[in-house]
Amino acid sequence: MPCHSNRNAWRSARTFAWVLLGGVLGCQQREAPSEVRVEIPNVIASRELVAVSVQASNAQGVRKPVADGADYGVEPADLAVVSKAGMLKCQRSGDGKLSVSVVGVGRTVALRCRIVDRIEAPNLGRVELSAGAFVPKVRALDKSGAELSDVDVTFFSKNSGVAFPKDGQLVPKSVGTANLVARAGEVSAEFKVDIVRKVVVEALPIEQNKKLYFSLEPGKYELKIKLPSAHRMSAEWRGAPFCNAASEGEEHVWVCGLRAKAGGVAFDNPAYLKDGSKTPSVDGVELYEVP
Numbered sequence: 001m002p003c004h005s006n007r008n009a010w011r012s013a014r015t016f017a018w019v020l021l022g023g024v025l026g027c028q029q030r031e032a033p034s035e036v037r038v039e040i041p042n043v044i045a046s047r048e049l050v051a052v053s054v055q056a057s058n059a060q061g062v063r064k065p066v067a068d069g070a071d072y073g074v075e076p077a078d079l080a081v082v083s084k085a086g087m088l089k090c091q092r093s094g095d096g097k098l099s100v101s102v103v104g105v106g107r108t109v110a111l112r113c114r115i116v117d118r119i120e121a122p123n124l125g126r127v128e129l130s131a132g133a134f135v136p137k138v139r140a141l142d143k144s145g146a147e148l149s150d151v152d153v154t155f156f157s158k159n160s161g162v163a164f165p166k167d168g169q170l171v172p173k174s175v176g177t178a179n180l181v182a183r184a185g186e187v188s189a190e191f192k193v194d195i196v197r198k199v200v201v202e203a204l205p206i207e208q209n210k211k212l213y214f215s216l217e218p219g220k221y222e223l224k225i226k227l228p229s230a231h232r233m234s235a236e237w238r239g240a241p242f243c244n245a246a247s248e249g250e251e252h253v254w255v256c257g258l259r260a261k262a263g264g265v266a267f268d269n270p271a272y273l274k275d276g277s278k279t280p281s282v283d284g285v286e287l288y289e290v291p
Contacts, residue, residue: 032103034059036066040098043112044090045140045151045185052086056102066102073099079113090115093142114151116185117143124193133169136193140184148184156181162195175219177291196222197289206266209278212285213238215264219289220257223265226250226284231273239263255290 033056040052054066072082079096082088088098090113098111120139127134140151155165162176170180172195182189199221203212214223223235227250234246239260247254256265271281 031058033057033105034061036100036102036105036107037063038098038100038107038109040088040109040111043114043150043152044088045114045116045148046187047090047115048186049087049089052082052088052098052100054086054100054102056105069102071101073101074111075099080111093148112150114140114148114185115142116140116148116151116187119153119182119184119187119189121180121182121189121191123191126194126196127163127172129172129175129195129197131172133166133171135169136180136182136191138182138189138191140187151184153182153184156183163193175289175291194291196291199287199289201287203280203282203285205269205278205280209280210269210272211266212269212280212282213264213266214287215262216258218258218261218263220255220291221265222253222255222288222290223267224286224288225252225267225270227252227270228274228284231268233268233273235265235267237263237265 035057037055038052040050044050052072054070055063056066057063068085070086072086074080074082075097078091079094080088080090082098093113093115096111097108099106099108118141120141122137124136136155138153140148140153142148152168155170157164158179158181159176162174163170163172163178163180170193175195175197178193178195180191180193182191201214201216203214206213225233227233230248230250232246232248233252235244235254237243237256237258239262240256240258243254243256245254269278269280270284271277271279
């Protein structure tokens with residue numbers, strides 16, 4: 001029996017020694033870093049969880065991620081909450097600070113919470129194809145209706161063959177209507193844009209220069225004529241007689257879809273209407289291919 005008791009005592013002592021050694025090694029592994037780096041998004045636009053990136057450098061400059069053991073703090077306290085695992089969640093919109101400490105070595109970074117409540121994205125109307133990339137008039141708003149100007153709004157096109165997003169802008173590609181989506185934080189809004197093409201063709205005088213004629217390829221066109229004074233004016237669409245029309249006034253607008261290859265439109269010569277001149281004139285005349 002005494003021998004058996006001695007063996008048990010020896011085992012207990014050896015176990016205690018291993019536990020003590022492990023504790024010492026654990027303390028050695030938790031030595032204070034020479035530097036702590038903290039990274040979070042410049043602006044957080046929702047209440048979704050965001051991972052805080054923490055890296056610690058040792059005396060030799062070797063940098064490693066800190067998976068656990070960091071202490072977190074937010075000022076003001078009601079701006080956001082941070083879990084022990086380093087997951088941050090904004091509670092409201094506002095500016096503050098995030099502090100992180102690893103074995104007594106700390107770093108503080110700016111915290112910008114912008115909770116997007118809705119996106120104001122009106123339809124854009126018409127944009128000319130050759131205008132190039134443009135920034136749509138879209139605004140991210142908070143619950144009070146104030147604009148969050150430092151929140152990035154991203155775009156997605158359901159009709160990328162007509163207009164597509166690039167570097168925060170929209171780029172026209174072809175004539176048509178593009179259905180678009182604007183996103184910021186957890187919020188999205190849909191809007192539209194019509195891409196049109198200004199058509200420049202030679203005006204052929206007909207009927208002793210009293211009228212002008214545009215020869216056109218198949219497509220949908222809008223003919224717009226603005227006169228210096230009110231006159232009755234008519235337009236005859238070759239290949240689409242159902243579009244023929246006449247109107248009175250200073251401004252005249254007609255739209256027609258041409259399917260025939262040899263189609264076109266004939267209209268009164270604005271110069272002849274003005275003063276009887278038979279000189280062909282396209283002053284005030286605009287022609288667009290439209291969706």
